[in-house]
Amino acid sequence: MISYALRRVLSAIPIALIAVTVCFFILRLAPGGPFDGERALPPNVMANLRAYYNLDQSLPMQYLIYVWRLLHGDLGPSMVIDGFRVSDLIRIGFPFTLTMAMSAFVVATAIGIVAGMIAAVNQNKWPDYVLVLVVMIGVVVPNFLSAALLQLVFGVYLKWLPAGGWVNGSLTHLVLPVTVLAWPHAARISRLMRGSMIEVLGTNYVRTARSKGLGERLVLARHAIKPALIPVVSYLGPGLSYLLTGSLVVEQVFGLPGIGKYFITAALNRDYGIVLGTTILYMFIILALNLLVDMLYAWLDPKVRYR
Template sequence: MLRYAFRRVLSALPIAFIAVTVCFFILRLAPGGPFDTGRPLPPNVLANVRAYYNLDQPLFTQYLLYIGGVLRGNLGPSMAFYDFNVSQLLAIGLPFTLTLGFSAFVIATFVGVLAGMVSAVYQNKWPDYVLVLAVMIGLVVPNFLMGALLQLWFGVYLRWLPAGGWVTGSITHLVLPVTVLAWPHAARISRLMRGSMIEVLGTNYVRTAKSKGLGSRLVLARHAIKPAMIPVVSYLGPGLSYLLTGSIVVEQIFGLPGIGRYFISAALNRDYGLVLGTTLFYMLLILVLNLIVDLVYAWLDPKVRYS
């Protein structure tokens, strides 16, 4: 298992290298630059600023300098947030983004698995119809629209929850963003769990367990839940990465101080270093989460072996 994990890490390095290279040249070759917005700088000041950020060097030289810095763990300075480098900005926004993403992940996974099990047990009955309708709302309505609607209803009209912003230590400011993030994730897990559980409940060994007189709860706990979770676990890695990267829009809507807010600001201001650093971070995070899912998948299904 450890050797498999080590090989997966080694195989992911070329992918990371290619992705960083493509992002670097797309950003550099696109029209405009980080100092073209706002009031034009005097020519001598602009020349000094470009020299400071190595933008006066040939494009390939800039690329080699950036790759060399990344290999040393230096993601470079930010061109929009002065007096900060990219690593510092990621360190500032990372705790909040992880708190938001993992909170939505835990809640959505629990709700989705429970809703899928109930829908499968009560297939084609009123609990199944109600839960299917609820999850379809989460899938159909995009998160930016759902966020605006929840802000309007619960933050402006009812004034039950804050409509945006962040106060350190305040859980109420997380309720609406976590709900917006968790709802579609819970909907996808619920659909996967429902279909998988219906299939498992129709297998021979489950029918045999029922014929021996075991109660429905015991059959679910001992024989049905673990194999039914296999498709769900396969989705959890990409799902968690979706929550962490999908928080970009949610953080911007609710004015939250996470990595997503920095990323959008960097994209609008053409902050090369911060855009590349955020892209690299999210890419490595997705690769690590997929590796963890593969390992958990092997634990759930004894037939899976990685050679």
């Protein structure tokens, strides 16, 4: 298991380098720059700024400088937010983003698994139809639209929950954002769980367990749930990365102090350091989550062994 994990980590290094290279050149080749503002800067000030951030170098040299600093753990300074480095901004905003994403992940995973099991057990009955309808709404409606609708209904009209902003220690400010993030995730998990559970319930060993007189709950607990979770687990890694990246838009809509506001502002202002630093952070999170999912396969399916 350890040797397999080490091989996966080593194989991920070229992928990470390719992703960094693509993001770097796409961002640098985009029109505009970090110092293109409404007020034109004097030529000598512009020259000094470009020299300070190595923008006066050729594009390949800028890339080599960035990769060299990245290998030493330096994500560089922010070109727009004066006095802050990219690592400082990530350290400030990412804990909130991670807390919100993990809350949505736990809630959505639990609801999705239970809903999928209920739909599978009641296949082609009214609970199944109701859950399928709710699932389709969660999958079809984008999070920025559902966020605006929930803000309007529960925050403005009914005034049950805050429509936006953040107060330290106030969990009510997280209800709407977590709901917006969790709904599509729970919908996808419930679809996967429903299809997998229906397939498992039709297998020979489940029919044998029922023929021996085992109750339905015991059959589900001992024989059906664990193998049915395999497709769900394969989605959990990409699903959590989806929640982390999807939280950028949700944070912007609800005005939350996560890393999303830094990323959106940096993308609009061509702040190369923050955009690249955030992209690299999410890339390594996705690789780590996929590795963790592979490790869980051996526990869920005894036939899977890593040699």
